[in-house]
Amino acid sequence: MRSLAEAADLEIRELGERLASLPGGLTDERLAVLSALYVHFVDAGERAPAQRLAVGFDLNPATVKGHLRAARQRGFLTKVEGKAGGQLTDKAEQTLRGMKRGAGTEEV
Numbered sequence: 001m002r003s004l005a006e007a008a009d010l011e012i013r014e015l016g017e018r019l020a021s022l023p024g025g026l027t028d029e030r031l032a033v034l035s036a037l038y039v040h041f042v043d044a045g046e047r048a049p050a051q052r053l054a055v056g057f058d059l060n061p062a063t064v065k066g067h068l069r070a071a072r073q074r075g076f077l078t079k080v081e082g083k084a085g086g087q088l089t090d091k092a093e094q095t096l097r098g099m100k101r102g103a104g105t106e107e108v
Contacts, residue, residue: 012040016057018099031071032095035088038068038077042085049084 015037022030034053041049050068054061071077076092088096 012037015040019057026067026070026074028074028076028095029099031067031074031076032088032092032099034064034067035071035077035086035092036096038071039086039088047084 015033019030019033019037022033024030037053037057038049041052046052050064051061053059054064068077071092072079072086075089076095078086078089080086
């Protein structure tokens with residue numbers, strides 16, 4: 001049986017792999033995955049979760065911040081005034097569940 005830490009590490013690794021496989025645009029899938037990774041870093045106590053996300057997944061920090069802003073505007077991540085934080089919304093959870101089943105990840 002896996003510990004909670006091991007399960008969280010596995011989920012982060014899977015999300016990172018999913019992120020790497022997605023196109024670079026502002027798709028619902030990409031925003032949901034970025035939001036989930038961001039929330040993980042917030043919950044882990046990271047002082048600069050957007051920066052940690054950028055460094056950890058070799059992304060441009062400004063792009064990550066812009067994508068997180070878009071994720072909030074499009075309803076994937078809740079807003080927190082004046083500090084890092086937020087939670088996944090139902091929309092993000094549904095998108096992630098659909099991705100686990102393979103729905104909505106095919107290129108057209």
